[in-house]
Amino acid sequence: MLDFNARIALITGAGRGIGLAYARALAERGAHVIVHDGGTGSDGTGRDAEVANEAARLIWHDGYSAEPASDAIETRDGCRQLVDRIVADHGRLDIVIHNAGWVGYEAIEALTPAFLERATAIHLNAPAWLAQAAWPAMVEHGYGRILLTTSDRALYPQYAQAGLAAYAATKMAAVGLMHALALEGAAHDIRVNAISPVAKTRMWGVTEPPTELTPDSVAPGAVFLVSDACDDSGWILRAANGQFHAVRAQEAAGVDDPRDIRGSSADSAESLAACWAEVAPVRTEYRAAG
Numbered sequence: 001m002l003d004f005n006a007r008i009a010l011i012t013g014a015g016r017g018i019g020l021a022y023a024r025a026l027a028e029r030g031a032h033v034i035v036h037d038g039g040t041g042s043d044g045t046g047r048d049a050e051v052a053n054e055a056a057r058l059i060w061h062d063g064y065s066a067e068p069a070s071d072a073i074e075t076r077d078g079c080r081q082l083v084d085r086i087v088a089d090h091g092r093l094d095i096v097i098h099n100a101g102w103v104g105y106e107a108i109e110a111l112t113p114a115f116l117e118r119a120t121a122i123h124l125n126a127p128a129w130l131a132q133a134a135w136p137a138m139v140e141h142g143y144g145r146i147l148l149t150t151s152d153r154a155l156y157p158q159y160a161q162a163g164l165a166a167y168a169a170t171k172m173a174a175v176g177l178m179h180a181l182a183l184e185g186a187a188h189d190i191r192v193n194a195i196s197p198v199a200k201t202r203m204w205g206v207t208e209p210p211t212e213l214t215p216d217s218v219a220p221g222a223v224f225l226v227s228d229a230c231d232d233s234g235w236i237l238r239a240a241n242g243q244f245h246a247v248r249a250q251e252a253a254g255v256d257d258p259r260d261i262r263g264s265s266a267d268s269a270e271s272l273a274a275c276w277a278e279v280a281p282v283r284t285e286y287r288a289a290g
Contacts, residue, residue: 002227005030008090009226010083010134012036012073012126013100015051017201021215022097022222023055027064029223031095034086035059036069040102042202047072073100074121076129083133093134095226097147098127101171105163116166123149123170124177131181135190144190145226146181148174150236152196155247157284175236182233191233193225198240217242 009026013019015037023033035056039048052068059066071082086093102122106115127148138144152159154171161168174194181192197218200210218239224230225237235246255262264279266272272279 002029002223002229004095004227007031007094008034008086008092009095009097010034010036010069010086010093010130011097011099012130013098015039015055018197018199018215018218019097019099020055020058021199021219022099023066024059024062024064025216025219025223026095026226027059027066028062032065032067032090033059034069035066036071036073036082036100038070038072038100073126073130075125076132079126079129080133083130083137087137092141093137094141094143095145095147096130096134097222097226098130099149099222100126101149103164103167105161106166107163108165111165116169119166119170120173123167124173127174128177131177131192138185138190139188142189144185144188145230146185146190146192147222147225148178148192148194150174150178150194150196152198152238155196155236157286160286178236179234186233191225191230193230193233194236195222195225196236196238197221198238213241220244 004026007030009031011019011023011026011033014023014033014035019037020035023035027033035052037052037055039051040046047070049068049070052070056066056068069082072078073082083093100122102119104115104119106112131146134144134146149171151168151171153161153164154168178192178194181190185192195218198213199215199218200213201215221237221239221244235248238245238247251257252262264275266275
């Protein structure tokens with residue numbers, strides 16, 4: 001069994017669903033888990049500290065170590081306050097899993113600044129500010145594991161959905177953040193990866209325990225990525241139904257960026273049009289829903 005004894009782990013969005021599955025799996029392996037959940041409604045608004053409290057009680061009841069937290073993490077100050085308290089109480093913070101998320105639908109014609117800012121706050125701002133706040137403690141101890149969350153809805157055109165512009169854009173932004181943090185953390189044994197999990201949860205409108213696509217079936221992926229056994233960074237781990245597949249963009253051999261990207265040569269828009277089938281040999285046809 002992977003050993004997390006003496007590790008301090010913060011998991012956001014851990015009051016229910018996938019995040020709770022992560023928290024339980026880490027606690028069962030010896031970690032002290034900070035079960036963070038703001039207790040927001042399915043529309044991304046409201047707050048209820050009892051969601052985190054109840055999740056922590058469930059873990060305590062099973063004999064493992066956990067504490068609740070419900071701080072607002074949409075701002076830099078909120079993230080710093082949460083992390084500073086954890087480090088003050090425990091002397092370190094070894095693991096940060098940003099699982100908290102929100103799915104909302106607004107077609108591009110109806111998209112409002114407030115709607116986009118809400119998605120940005122939870123999917124991009126929160127993990128960036130949490131990483132910044134945790135960074136000094138991780139550097140001091142020469143160890144850290146950070147796991148961000150992306151989505152197949154952003155990564156693959158086959159799974160795009162109308163109305164998810166804010167969600168998909170901010171979930172893709174998490175991938176860029178992962179790459180930058182992975183590079184900055186390499187010298188300090190701070191490993192940074194992302195997970196793209198699929199499970200039937202409240203985000204799917206599922207209220208009863210599912211018989212397939214369960215949160216528990218994706219938890220092994222997160223547990224591995226934040227363990228000592230994982231010495232890699234910069235991977236996106238697709239996780240669904242007990243299956244796992246790691247992917248990342250890989251530059252072609254022989255590329256001398258930006259002077260020679262081993263592409264097809266074209267000296268005009270017209271010549272590019274003529275060789276487009278060679279430039280883009282695999283294409284996805286976007287179809288209207290229904």
